[in-house]
Amino acid sequence: MANLQTDFLGIKSPNPFWLASAPPTxxxxxxxxxxxxxxxxxxxKTLGSQVKNVSSxxxxxxxxxxxxxxxxxxxxxxxxxxxxxxxxxxECIRLFPDRAMIVSLMADNDRNSWHELIxxxxxxxxxxxxxxxxxxxxxxxxxxxxxxxxxxDIAKLVVEWVMEAATIxxxxxxxxxxxxxxxxxxxxxEAGSNALSLINTIQSVTGVDLDTLIPNPNVGGKSTxxxxxxxxxxxxxxxxxxxxxxxxxTSKVPVSGIGGVSTWRDAAEFMLLGSTTVQVCTAVMKxxxxxxxxxxxxxxxxxxxxxxQTITDFIGKSIPTLTHWEDLDLNYHIVARIDPDKCIHCxxxxxxxxxxxxxxxxxxxxxxxxxxxxxxxxxxxxxLCKLVCPVDSCITMVEQRVGPEYLNWKEFQRRGLPLxxx
Amino acid sequence: xxRNNRLVKExxxxxxxxxxxxFETRDAALVDANRCLYCYDAPCTKSCPTGIDVPxxxxxxxxxxxxxxxxxxxxxxxxxxxxxxxxxxxxLCEGACVYNLxxxxxxxxxxxxxxxxxxAIAEKWQLFEKAVPTGKKVAIVGAGPSGLSAAHVLARAGxxxxxxxxxxKGGGLMTYGVAAYKVTPEFCAEELEYILSIGxxxxxxxxxxxxxxxxxxxxxxxxxxxxxxxxxxxxxxDIPGEDLDGVVDALKFIYSIRxxxxxxxxxxxxxxxxxxGMTAIxxxxxxxxxxxxxxxxxxxxxQAEMPCTEAELNLAKTDGCRILWLAAPKTITGYNGSxxxxxxxxxxxxxxxxxxxxxxxDTGRTFxxxxxxxxxxAGQTPFESLVEAEGLAHKNGRVAAQTNLPGVFAGGDNVxxxxxxxxAVQAGKDAAAxxxxxxxxx
Numbered sequence: 001m002a003n004l005q006t007d008f009l010g011i012k013s014p015n016p017f018w019l020a021s022a023p024p025t026x027x028x029x030x031x032x033x034x035x036x037x038x039x040x041x042x043x044x045k046t047l048g049s050q051v052k053n054v055s056s057x058x059x060x061x062x063x064x065x066x067x068x069x070x071x072x073x074x075x076x077x078x079x080x081x082x083x084x085x086x087x088x089x090x091e092c093i094r095l096f097p098d099r100a101m102i103v104s105l106m107a108d109n110d111r112n113s114w115h116e117l118i119x120x121x122x123x124x125x126x127x128x129x130x131x132x133x134x135x136x137x138x139x140x141x142x143x144x145x146x147x148x149x150x151x152x153d154i155a156k157l158v159v160e161w162v163m164e165a166a167t168i169x170x171x172x173x174x175x176x177x178x179x180x181x182x183x184x185x186x187x188x189x190e191a192g193s194n195a196l197s198l199i200n201t202i203q204s205v206t207g208v209d210l211d212t213l214i215p216n217p218n219v220g221g222k223s224t225x226x227x228x229x230x231x232x233x234x235x236x237x238x239x240x241x242x243x244x245x246x247x248x249x250t251s252k253v254p255v256s257g258i259g260g261v262s263t264w265r266d267a268a269e270f271m272l273l274g275s276t277t278v279q280v281c282t283a284v285m286k287x288x289x290x291x292x293x294x295x296x297x298x299x300x301x302x303x304x305x306x307x308x309q310t311i312t313d314f315i316g317k318s319i320p321t322l323t324h325w326e327d328l329d330l331n332y333h334i335v336a337r338i339d340p341d342k343c344i345h346c347x348x349x350x351x352x353x354x355x356x357x358x359x360x361x362x363x364x365x366x367x368x369x370x371x372x373x374x375x376x377x378x379x380x381x382x383x384l385c386k387l388v389c390p391v392d393s394c395i396t397m398v399e400q401r402v403g404p405e406y407l408n409w410k411e412f413q414r415r416g417l418p419l420x421x422x
Numbered sequence: 423x424x425r426n427n428r429l430v431k432e433x434x435x436x437x438x439x440x441x442x443x444x445f446e447t448r449d450a451a452l453v454d455a456n457r458c459l460y461c462y463d464a465p466c467t468k469s470c471p472t473g474i475d476v477p478x479x480x481x482x483x484x485x486x487x488x489x490x491x492x493x494x495x496x497x498x499x500x501x502x503x504x505x506x507x508x509x510x511x512x513x514l515c516e517g518a519c520v521y522n523l524x525x526x527x528x529x530x531x532x533x534x535x536x537x538x539x540x541x542a543i544a545e546k547w548q549l550f551e552k553a554v555p556t557g558k559k560v561a562i563v564g565a566g567p568s569g570l571s572a573a574h575v576l577a578r579a580g581x582x583x584x585x586x587x588x589x590x591k592g593g594g595l596m597t598y599g600v601a602a603y604k605v606t607p608e609f610c611a612e613e614l615e616y617i618l619s620i621g622x623x624x625x626x627x628x629x630x631x632x633x634x635x636x637x638x639x640x641x642x643x644x645x646x647x648x649x650x651x652x653x654x655x656x657x658x659x660d661i662p663g664e665d666l667d668g669v670v671d672a673l674k675f676i677y678s679i680r681x682x683x684x685x686x687x688x689x690x691x692x693x694x695x696x697x698x699g700m701t702a703i704x705x706x707x708x709x710x711x712x713x714x715x716x717x718x719x720x721x722x723x724x725q726a727e728m729p730c731t732e733a734e735l736n737l738a739k740t741d742g743c744r745i746l747w748l749a750a751p752k753t754i755t756g757y758n759g760s761x762x763x764x765x766x767x768x769x770x771x772x773x774x775x776x777x778x779x780x781x782x783x784d785t786g787r788t789f790x791x792x793x794x795x796x797x798x799x800a801g802q803t804p805f806e807s808l809v810e811a812e813g814l815a816h817k818n819g820r821v822a823a824q825t826n827l828p829g830v831f832a833g834g835d836n837v838x839x840x841x842x843x844x845x846a847v848q849a850g851k852d853a854a855a856x857x858x859x860x861x862x863x864x
Binding site for chain 1: 452453455456459460461462463464465466468469484518520521523524
């Protein structure tokens with residue numbers, strides 16, 4: 001049984017699964033239930049200036065019969081009184097001293113407000129602070145949330161204020177609503193932030209109701225841009241996470257990964273690309289805290305199979321394999337192969353290749369089952385047929401190198417090698 | 423003893439309720455619709471005699487375009503609603519579903535097809551536009567699936583259609599010849615009305631070719647004639663005792679169930695059904711459902727040669743019908759003019775006959791069944807004397823799709839000898855295409 005113990009800047013938790021700052025972490029009753037279920041830690045829902053939330057707060061994107069592929073929210077930070085939150089945080093720490101308690105903060109935009117808030121939070125015994133520089137709605141109009149995270153200079157200034165008062169580790173949470181997360185990440189680290197977390201939600205309109213013609217969520221006939229999260233955003237989060245892991249400045253600090261983590265597989269991927277812990281929200285909003293069992297068990301079983309004893313054995317292990325396009329080997333060539341014994345004759349590979357790729361699949365008419373075979377000379381090895389095939393391992397990609405040696409684009413050009421003639 | 427009124431009202435209702443109930447909600451339909459892989463050049467479509475674009479209509483259920491879905495179905499098969507209830511899908515679309523190759527349950531295509539078509543019929547969606555009238559007139563003999571299918575295509579093309587039907591209702595065997603638990607007479611009436619709602623189609627009921635109307639007269643009055651009168655005469659067993667009281671024709675039996683109401687239909691205590699086709703199953707199961715104590719299906723070949731599908735056979739078994747394979751009726755014995763016993767020959771399989779199936783050979787051994795009713799479902803024969811009298815060239819009563827008479831076309835059971843509803847619908851489409859070519863271009 002692999003060891004899932006996690007140490008994030010000295011903040012210990014029995015596993016790397018933290019609940020992200022969100023509705024599941026906004027009060028004692030939820031957090032205690034989460035800890036009882038086995039969650040390693042929580043990031044308490046953002047505390048800060050007083051707000052009021054609207055009714056009708058979420059909307060979702062469903063896909064092919066599955067609900068909530070992506071979730072959108074227009075909820076603001078905690079709308080409960082600060083002293084109640086602080087009292088409850090203290091109580092949760094007392095009852096579960098072995099779990100990580102991070103508190104998310106978003107103070108008004110002045111040094112004193114930040115200092116005051118940080119001191120109050122530190123008095124609860126919390127283990128760390130997460131700075132909410134990412135909330136994409138509501139707070140930005142007040143110059144907070146993403147308004148801070150989108151401007152590296154402002155982010156730097158606020159982190160400096162925070163570091164003046166902080167005695168516990170500080171994690172800066174980055175917004176994805178920028179062309180690159182790296183500038184704000186660098187500014188935060190240079191200003192002293194001990195760690196980074198990403199991504200916050202992505203600004204979105206999830207859809208328009210085709211009966212009322214009003215976008216959702218519908219708040220009395222109007223809607224507003226919300227923050228998008230859930231499985232749909234995972235690939236975007238992984239990319240942004242990797243850019244942080246590859247940058248010489250931001251890669252120096254630990255990262256807590258966020259963005260569509262629903263299963264242990266997602267978590268393993270985030271960790272392979274540099275996350276020390278992962279934060280989960282949407283999956284819990286859909287299924288409840290009980291998913292923690294499989295998150296831990298699945299990750300542990302996978303680690304056993306791969307021979308990883310602790311999570312540090314694989315954190316960041318995949319980062320070096322993500323390189324620039326120019327460094328990819330042009331002599332590497334694969335072609336698809338269809339296993340006729342596994343083929344169910346659905347024709348999905350054929351029509352995808354025929355209409356959208358390189359017309360590399362031969363169709364032989366049959367009644368009622370057509371036969372499909374790869375024209376190896378035409379196949380560019382794009383993977384599309386394999387991706388759309390509904391049968392596992394029916395289509396495999398077989399390596400057929402064009403040349404024995406590694407050949408990248410720069411070298412290809414230098415040698416004046418010929419381009420495709422069709 | 424043969425008698426009616428064997429059950430109480432609730433029992434009749436339960437026994438004849440819908441065997442394949444529709445999806446109750448859109449969510450329920452979506453569970454299965456979303457499983458569809460949306461195959462390209464799909465095996466299900468290629469296995470449908472009318473070529474319904476199955477993946478397309480299922481995708482349209484998923485996208486919430488139910489009118490489009492119904493249009494996709496009806497464009498290929500105007501009786502797509504009825505077919506979703508009566509088609510032997512296990513040997514057609516569902517039997518070809520690629521999930522079968524994964525050893526998984528196929529997509530319930532018939533049930534999904536029922537979903538948009540039922541809505542379209544109930545809400546009377548007009549999904550087709552009619553071309554400007556061409557001034558052409560076509561007569562159709564028979565308002566069964568083939569005649570109605572041809573009529574709809576012709577009406578869409580702006581042709582004025584008159585259908586001559588010998589019964590008092592349209593729909594043909596769909597209305598008169600299918601088990602009531604598959605499709606109700608009420609649904610058949612609604613479906614007929616829906617087909618006719620395109621306009622330009624008139625049905626003259628109780629008009630029978632060879633009696634009240636004649637081909638020569640139709641040829642004079644119309645630009646073309648489509649013969650879709652099907653087959654009808656029950657194949658005789660040609661054994662002693664066939665004319666005793668209690669020996670009935672399966673189609674007549676089913677007809678009375680559909681037209682007289684369940685309590686009115688008499689059925690025996692112990693019933694033998696001769697044959698193993700769809701009609702034999704429909705008769706056997708319904709005899710049980712009317713209250714017969716024992717029903718035995720008697721078939722001269724084995725399960726490997728039976729014309730019905732395995733699903734149909736299982737239905738008969740779950741209804742408690744007994745199956746006797748390799749048994750051929752030899753003599754029906756009676757007492758006071760009524761059936762008391764069926765003597766059967768024990769058969770064995772010999773070499774393949776012209777149908778490619780191994781033919782049964784009499785072993786010389788016999789056995790007796792105590793029965794008070796014998797239902798004959800050994801197939802139907804074409805109206806040979808009728809076609810002969812009307813001057814049509816034929817082969818054992820079957821006519822060709824393009825008959826020997828100019829401007830006279832034929833299709834459906836009177837050409838193919840008796841196949842599924844869906845085959846008749848396709849024959850009607852093919853005939854309509856040929857007729858349009860004929861009337862518009864000579």
